[in-house]
Amino acid sequence: MSIKGKAYIAGIYEHPTRHAPDKSLAQLHAEVAKGALDDAGLTHADVDGYFCAGDSPGLWSMVDYMGLKPRHVDSTETGGCSYIIHLGHAAQAIAAGKCSVALITLAGKPRTSVMPPRGFGAEMDFELAYGATTHNAYAMCAMRHMHDYGTTSEQLAWIKVAASHHAQYNEHAMLRDVVTVEDVLNSPMISDPLHRMDCCVVSDGGGALIVTTAEIAKSLKKPLVRLIGHGEAMKGPRGGKDLELTYSAGVWSGPRAFEEAGITPKDIKYASIYDSFTITVLMQLEDIGFCKKGEGGKFVADGNLISGVGKLPFNTDGGGLCSNHPVNRGGMTKILEAVRQLRGEAHPKVQVPNCDLAIAHGTGGLLGVRHAASTAILERV
Amino acid sequence: MSQDTKTEAKKYPTPQGNPESQPFWDAAKDGKFMIKRCKACGEAHYFPRSICPLCFSDDTVWEESAGEGEIYTFSLMRKSATGPYAIGWVTLKEGPSLQTNFVDCDLKALKIGQKVKVVFKPTDGAPLPFFTPV
Numbered sequence: 001m002s003i004k005g006k007a008y009i010a011g012i013y014e015h016p017t018r019h020a021p022d023k024s025l026a027q028l029h030a031e032v033a034k035g036a037l038d039d040a041g042l043t044h045a046d047v048d049g050y051f052c053a054g055d056s057p058g059l060w061s062m063v064d065y066m067g068l069k070p071r072h073v074d075s076t077e078t079g080g081c082s083y084i085i086h087l088g089h090a091a092q093a094i095a096a097g098k099c100s101v102a103l104i105t106l107a108g109k110p111r112t113s114v115m116p117p118r119g120f121g122a123e124m125d126f127e128l129a130y131g132a133t134t135h136n137a138y139a140m141c142a143m144r145h146m147h148d149y150g151t152t153s154e155q156l157a158w159i160k161v162a163a164s165h166h167a168q169y170n171e172h173a174m175l176r177d178v179v180t181v182e183d184v185l186n187s188p189m190i191s192d193p194l195h196r197m198d199c200c201v202v203s204d205g206g207g208a209l210i211v212t213t214a215e216i217a218k219s220l221k222k223p224l225v226r227l228i229g230h231g232e233a234m235k236g237p238r239g240g241k242d243l244e245l246t247y248s249a250g251v252w253s254g255p256r257a258f259e260e261a262g263i264t265p266k267d268i269k270y271a272s273i274y275d276s277f278t279i280t281v282l283m284q285l286e287d288i289g290f291c292k293k294g295e296g297g298k299f300v301a302d303g304n305l306i307s308g309v310g311k312l313p314f315n316t317d318g319g320g321l322c323s324n325h326p327v328n329r330g331g332m333t334k335i336l337e338a339v340r341q342l343r344g345e346a347h348p349k350v351q352v353p354n355c356d357l358a359i360a361h362g363t364g365g366l367l368g369v370r371h372a373a374s375t376a377i378l379e380r381v
Numbered sequence: 382m383s384q385d386t387k388t389e390a391k392k393y394p395t396p397q398g399n400p401e402s403q404p405f406w407d408a409a410k411d412g413k414f415m416i417k418r419c420k421a422c423g424e425a426h427y428f429p430r431s432i433c434p435l436c437f438s439d440d441t442v443w444e445e446s447a448g449e450g451e452i453y454t455f456s457l458m459r460k461s462a463t464g465p466y467a468i469g470w471v472t473l474k475e476g477p478s479l480q481t482n483f484v485d486c487d488l489k490a491l492k493i494g495q496k497v498k499v500v501f502k503p504t505d506g507a508p509l510p511f512f513t514p515v
């Protein structure tokens with residue numbers, strides 16, 4: 001059993017807003033849903049599967065608000081990579097005949113409304129007081145990676161530099177100025193060793209996907225993009241005995257996805273890699289197999305991630321580092337840009353020629369504490 | 382270990398406790414830092430669970446830790462509502478690693494591999510464990 005080739009991404013939409021004080025949360029979810037349905041050439045009456053995560057006002061609330069009649073629902077919540085997991089789950093449901101048009105939405109407004117505090121489980125009394133935040137949790141990974149492998153701040157900075165080269169062409173990107181390694185190193189230290197420019201933007205907004213059957217996709221007008229491999233995994237300190245912060249759950253989700261797809265990282269023409277921080281990208285590239293563990297610093301340096309310059313064009317929309325990180329969750333936008341590349345709809349300045357295989361990979365939660373990872377491999381048919 | 386006598390301006394949240402973790406907090410009030418050890422697989426773990434997360438045996442017992450270890454990693458958070466703080470993970474002599482803050486020291490002089498020991502800081506309830514360089 002495999003989901004390989006069973007599900008097609010027929011509709012995509014990224015909300016152009018990055019600041020939405022004049023919209024409600026439910027409204028944003030509905031707007032991205034409408035955008036993705038319009039892109040696919042389908043209507044909300046066609047939707048029979050709905051997927052959302054912790055950013056939504058709630059599964060049954062959104063189903064009712066949008067007037068959906070789903071026969072399959074899933075509210076798996078794994079932070080920023082939830083939507084990459086949803087894509088795999090939608091493919092499973094489609095392959096099993098449980099739905100035929102799956103809608104996945106992400107939206108929210110961290111800039112203009114109060115975000116709920118991070119949830120705690122049994123670990124609360126043993127961790128709450130120590131103030132783990134996204135910044136310092138990823139910084140702790142970077143600190144140990146530098147210690148073990150000699151990774152440098154200059155190497156991390158190249159990831160931001162590459163993202164900025166792409167963002168200059170994205171009219172919706174929050175940060176469109178091209179920056180240099182020196183600019184990153186000279187930006188204020190937030191949580192050692194991460195500087196401000198090692199961190200992603202905070203944006204209101206959202207995005208949505210329509211996932212459907214081969215038959216329906218072929219009846220529509222968009223270029224055909226299908227899922228051929230998917231993986232998901234979770235990782236935590238496990239009683240303090242598995243604390244190894246230089247790798248992520250991507251070491252499991254990545255190989256699972258590549259095995260299912262029957263290809264290797266060398267075959268990938270374009271990579272969307274979760275970029276909450278520069279270190280997130282560097283570790284994921286190692287973990288999913290684009291280079292050996294510890295060699296991520298060398299791999300990302302000297303523009304290797306810049307489209308048209310380096311060997312692995314990444315995040316050609318500018319990514320979370322420069323364009324958009326709606327609701328502090330970057331998984332959705334990773335899929336959206338991968339689909340644009342495969343369709344040939346990326347900006348001409350960053351479009352990868354003949355892009356037929358792409359990866360969208362993300363993590364969710366705190367890499368330095370406990371987290372999830374998910375990998376999707378997409379093919380243009 | 383006695384409760385650290387240095388006071389800090391920072392106010393820490395009061396542990397809520399529950400039937401599973403209460404012995405930890407009761408011991409903390411006596412200045413003891415407790416971990417759990419599994420009698421089936423022999424491994425110690427932290428934070429304490431009634432069922433071992435490594436082998437899933439329910440034959441786990443409380444054990445007083447020496448409260449000594451070394452810094453696995455850390456980060457100095459330069460700004461926060463309560464000022465700068467250093468978060469990190471410490472690997473205990475007994476094996477498990479735990480999340481903590483480093484206190485009563487020069488936060489800019491911390492290093493991976495540095496030897497540290499537990500110190501307790503007061504809350505409105507049971508005290509909380511922190512670590513400081515030896």
Ligand SMILES: [Zn+2]
Pocket residue numbers: 419420421422423424433434435436437438
């Ligand atoms: Zn055990």
